[in-house]
Amino acid sequence: MGVVRSALIAGAAGLFVVCAAGYRHGDLRVLDEREVTAELRAKAVDVLEKYSAEPLGTEVPIESGGHHYVARLEQHWDAQRGPHRGVTLYTSVTK
Numbered sequence: 001m002g003v004v005r006s007a008l009i010a011g012a013a014g015l016f017v018v019c020a021a022g023y024r025h026g027d028l029r030v031l032d033e034r035e036v037t038a039e040l041r042a043k044a045v046d047v048l049e050k051y052s053a054e055p056l057g058t059e060v061p062i063e064s065g066g067h068h069y070v071a072r073l074e075q076h077w078d079a080q081r082g083p084h085r086g087v088t089l090y091t092s093v094t095k
Contacts, residue, residue: 028070028090036089039064044087047071052085067091 023030043062051058058073069091076086
């Protein structure tokens with residue numbers, strides 16, 4: 001699995017946008033920064049903490065505001081930390 005260089009991710013220091021929104025994984029797309037609420041940010045960080053020992057690719061369904069999302073553990077990268085585990089937030093392409 002390669003490094004995902006464009007994603008909305010949660011990490012120990014908070015939520016970071018490291019790529020353009022719209023990156024797709026199957027029938028899911030990465031949320032646009034404007035779609036991410038404080039509740040979704042908190043849930044993404046929670047997923048990272050609770051599922052940190054799970055393998056990359058683990059998908060955790062979450063719900064917020066009556067909508068369904070997928071929080072996916074993925075390999076991410078930034079200039080400060082280099083490669084690291086993160087959570088990418090996805091929604092259905094049809095949403």
